[in-house]
Amino acid sequence: MAECYDIVIVGAGPVGLMLSACLLRLGPYKIKHIDQRPGPTETGRASGIQGRTLDVLQNLDLKRAIMSYNPGLIYEVAFWDVSKDGPGIRRTGMAKSYPDYIDTRHPFSTIIHQGRIEKLFLDDLRERGIAIERTWTIAGFRRNPCGEDPGHPLVVDLVSIDGTKKSTIRTKYLFGADGARSRVRDLLRVPMLSKDPTIHVWSVIDGVVKSDFPDIQVHVLLGSVEAYHTHSPKAGQGMTYGFLDAHNLAWNLHRVEAGFLRRSLLKTYEGERKLVAAKLIEFDATYANLFSSHQPVSGNSFAPNSEFVQAFKQNSLLTSGYGVEYPVNSLTWPSTTSTNTTALRPGRSLPTATVTRVIDAHPVYLEQEIPFNGSYRIYIFAGNPVTTSQALFYFADHLQAKSSIFSPIPAKGH
Numbered sequence: 126m127a128e129c130y131d132i133v134i135v136g137a138g139p140v141g142l143m144l145s146a147c148l149l150r151l152g153p154y155k156i157k158h159i160d161q162r163p164g165p166t167e168t169g170r171a172s173g174i175q176g177r178t179l180d181v182l183q184n185l186d187l188k189r190a191i192m193s194y195n196p197g198l199i200y201e202v203a204f205w206d207v208s209k210d211g212p213g214i215r216r217t218g219m220a221k222s223y224p225d226y227i228d229t230r231h232p233f234s235t236i237i238h239q240g241r242i243e244k245l246f247l248d249d250l251r252e253r254g255i256a257i258e259r260t261w262t263i264a265g266f267r268r269n270p271c272g273e274d275p276g277h278p279l280v281v282d283l284v285s286i287d288g289t290k291k292s293t294i295r296t297k298y299l300f301g302a303d304g305a306r307s308r309v310r311d312l313l314r315v316p317m318l319s320k321d322p323t324i325h326v327w328s329v330i331d332g333v334v335k336s337d338f339p340d341i342q343v344h345v346l347l348g349s350v351e352a353y354h355t356h357s358p359k360a361g362q363g364m365t366y367g368f369l370d371a372h373n374l375a376w377n378l379h380r381v382e383a384g385f386l387r388r389s390l391l392k393t394y395e396g397e398r399k400l401v402a403a404k405l406i407e408f409d410a411t412y413a414n415l416f417s418s419h420q421p422v423s424g425n426s427f428a429p430n431s432e433f434v435q436a437f438k439q440n441s442l443l444t445s446g447y448g449v450e451y452p453v454n455s456l457t458w459p460s461t462t463s464t465n466t467t468a469l470r471p472g473r474s475l476p477t478a479t480v481t482r483v484i485d486a487h488p489v490y491l492e493q494e495i496p497f498n499g500s501y502r503i504y505i506f507a508g509n510p511v512t513t514s515q516a517l518f519y520f521a522d523h524l525q526a527k528s529s530i531f532s533p534i535p536a537k538g539h
């Protein structure tokens with residue numbers, strides 16, 4: 126009989142690696158993870174991780190590995206444009222990467238090459254007993270026609286890239302993390318939709334720049350002439366948002382497998398993340414158009430009040446990742462209409478909170494003390510125990526009651 130897995134992941138770029146890394150922290154999942162390339166990304170591609178994603182990577186205990194590379198931390202953006210008064214270019218403004226109203230411990234973009242990120246994930250997976258199987262691809266998959274072994278309903282055919290080896294396995298889930306030209310998507314006949322057929326010409330240089338340009342250490346947006354460094358065709362957001370997609374999906378898959386969720390509720394993943402993707406694509410189209418269509422020497426296309434600079438600032442909640450919010454669904458509560466940035470909102474990160482740890486009186490960042498391990502945590506700010514202890518006892522009784530979500534749920538197959 127074919128070997129059985131919980132999940133087959135096709136593609137070991139950032140998204141596939143994140144899914145494996147999350148799942149291995151949540152349970153003893155049996156993962157088959159393949160990639161067609163002989164190794165991780167060597168040149169080009171992503172180089173920026175935004176603050177919200179860094180928060181998540183911190184809770185996975187991967188931030189330390191990122192910081193060990195001593196990455197660039199971009200706290201500021203400089204706007205430059207053609208000088209109206211003479212030859213050359215001049216700085217027209219500066220802005221914080223993340224405006225002050227964003228509640229974060231990481232108010233910067235972290236600049237680290239995609240290949241290094243992939244490598245640190247590969248090291249993490251290896252420590253947890255998973256090695257990516259290279260150079261393999263997926264030939265096809267089908268539902269088990271005879272209905273045998275309903276726990277592993279998918280039959281997946283794999284083939285080595287040189288065509289000399291073949292393997293057929295069974296799985297509960299199949300995940301396509303095989304990038305923009307996804308073979309898994311083709312097999313599923315899911316069409317690739319694009320927002321805007323407008324073609325803008327971009328180029329990305331991967332190299333070492335020697336220059337006396339004064340803003341070489343910050344993110345520079347240069348109008349009217351070629352940009353030294355600008356956002357990528359997708360505003361440099363694909364990897365950073367892809368990590369959050371995989372994180373959400375891993376959490377939901379685990380809740381199904383652990384018996385907390387009905388499988389049908391997995392569709393909440395699509396409702397939540399598709400909305401985020403749609404907003405990002407919308408922003409990208411606007412941003413790319415603004416970037417590419419401004420008129421040379423029209424004077425200060427990047428002036429502080431220009432449409433471009435305003436769009437850049439207004440969208441910083443989205444580009445930092447902190448503006449993500451999920452719609453109401455079977456699992457999420459409606460957001461309060463309050464503009465209070467410390468309010469809890471589905472999809473957003475936990476507000477920052479510095480608290481004193483009772484056991485050793487250390488001040489700690491509460492939101493960073495939550496390992497991503499599948500457990501639910503309840504933090505109670507109980508004030509004076511003399512006056513609140515009775516309420517705490519009632520609360521504890523409620524948590525243990527059969528009607529509570531925390532009462533033991535018999536898990537199917539667990």
Ligand SMILES: Cc1cc2nc3c(=O)[nH]c(=O)nc-3n(C[C@H](O)[C@H](O)[C@H](O)COP(=O)(O)OP(=O)(O)OC[C@H]3O[C@@H](n4cnc5c(N)ncnc54)[C@H](O)[C@@H]3O)c2cc1C
Nearest residue numbers: 136138139140161171172173262303304361362363364365
């Ligand atoms: C020039 C450039 C700059 C960018 N800059 C940024 C940035 O600064 N920040 C940011 O967040 N994003 C950036 N991005 C986007 C980012 O690179 C992508 O969003 C990210 O790589 C997507 O990750 P992924 O894992 O989905 O796909 P990929 O990184 O494309 O990985 C897919 C993996 O699947 C494998 N694969 C493909 N097909 C098969 C198959 N049939 N069988 C088996 N394996 C397969 C590939 O070998 C690869 O390892 C940039 C992109 C480009 C092109």
